[in-house]
Amino acid sequence: MPEPRIETNRTTPMRDASFRRPPPQDQADGLRRMFAASRPRFVAVASNPHVAFSGVLLERLTSAFATLGLKSIVVDASENAPEPNELAVVDLSVCIEPLSRDVAYLAARGLPLRHVDARGSSASFLQAVADALPRADVVVMHAPASDLCRLFSRRAVRPVLMAADHPTSVTHAYGAMKLLAVRNGLMSYDLLLSADPQSPRRDRIAEQLSSCADRFLGAVLRDSAVIDPASDVDDVPTAELLRLAHALLGSEDDPAEAPELRAAHPYSPVWPAAAMTRN
Template sequence: MTALHSRPAPLDQADGLRRLFAHARVRFVPVVSNPHVAFGGVMLERLCTAFGEHGRHTLVVDAGEHSPVHAEMATLEMAECIEPLSPQVSYLAARGLPIKFVDTHGSTAPFLQAVSDAAPHVDVVLIHATAADLCRLFARSEARPLLLADDRPASVTHAYAAMKVLTQRAGLIVHDLLLSAAPNSPRAERIAMQIASCADDFLGAVLRDWVQIDPASDAREAPAPALRRWAQELLQPAGAMAMAAGMADSAVMN
């Protein structure tokens, strides 16, 4: 109780998160899991390669529908549960883990702080999770969720449904799309345009950018120019600062 009276109360409940992320260098990237995508793992690998090309170390926080359940000790010793996969990539099995950090406002943004504390060497954190989990983590923030889909109807329907949840529940209205499709796929561009049109017409949301990934590509190959451009833009400091401030505000707004 002494600490409660040792200094004035913060102006709002997001004060702590604002101060935490004010000078943070880590980039949190919300990636919407999609169980209907056949090569989701390849897509995450390509993202890691794109960030690695810029000298960034990426932590994949894997909390999707079919991801491995988190280790029981992860709530207390998260750092011990992070597995190094390569000099530039680490991995945390995290299905069911974010909700363990929920606060009295229904926000799980404290989970982001816990990840930062557990992996101080990391530059980029890919939060691969369901739309519902991402709503609690990033609500009312400046985060730009990355949707995953391929060129099959079930995956496209799921991606659009996830966009609807994120827009209506969390106020996240600007999205990107990572589309797994062969380079000669006749449907890829049409799918992206369809999602963009539906987002604008029915949700008041925006598909800001989309990148096509060849599912047959090797993770060791250099990223395609479009993915390289997307990653470079995301790593710009201004975007990170805006996202950090938005995540701090989400603790109050959620």
């Protein structure tokens, strides 16, 4: 497998003022126009320090959004994220790194806590990110469940959990679900599972998490997508991942009925070293 291309320069982050939008040419045009006329859609992804290949999961998720013709920014406020640029307290826009035509990245460890108001909400940070990159259609907020509780205390979102093919990661994913359900009343979730597609445990993990959600929290695991940690950045997103991405964006169309979408927008991101962990 070829090594991923890695961007390591954080002292002089790049800016892409254009963030160009392609002309209408496929069945995803309606979805893009819907987002062009509205505020960005926020996707809450609960980080999991027990998932070694979380960067691969984020890359695959953003590749699905890019395949649908949408531009996204990953705001990485996870436990293992890089320290934010020192200019982040002054101007977030100069700290954003464009990784491809359709994806940008912001190192944001600790930044949500800097935006906590008197009511314990960090919602102002979401608006700050949207203002810093107004052409983004999707903001992927990757952060611990405790930070997501503060960030989305005033929003109804469908959080995405992360897990891997081992029990510790699944336990942590359930803990994130429980915290979000108890503190924010969020009862609908999705799952990104890092596992070999041939693993005999892949289906059982999702079933176990879904059963615990229903029995103990009254919550629902709506959808899941298995992602091979050895997948390449040029791989076409799977049908199940495209369906999950559509569901997160509130689209009722089935991407499986429009396979030409997958080739409509070539996707070749360059992920920062700390975000793309391939051991």
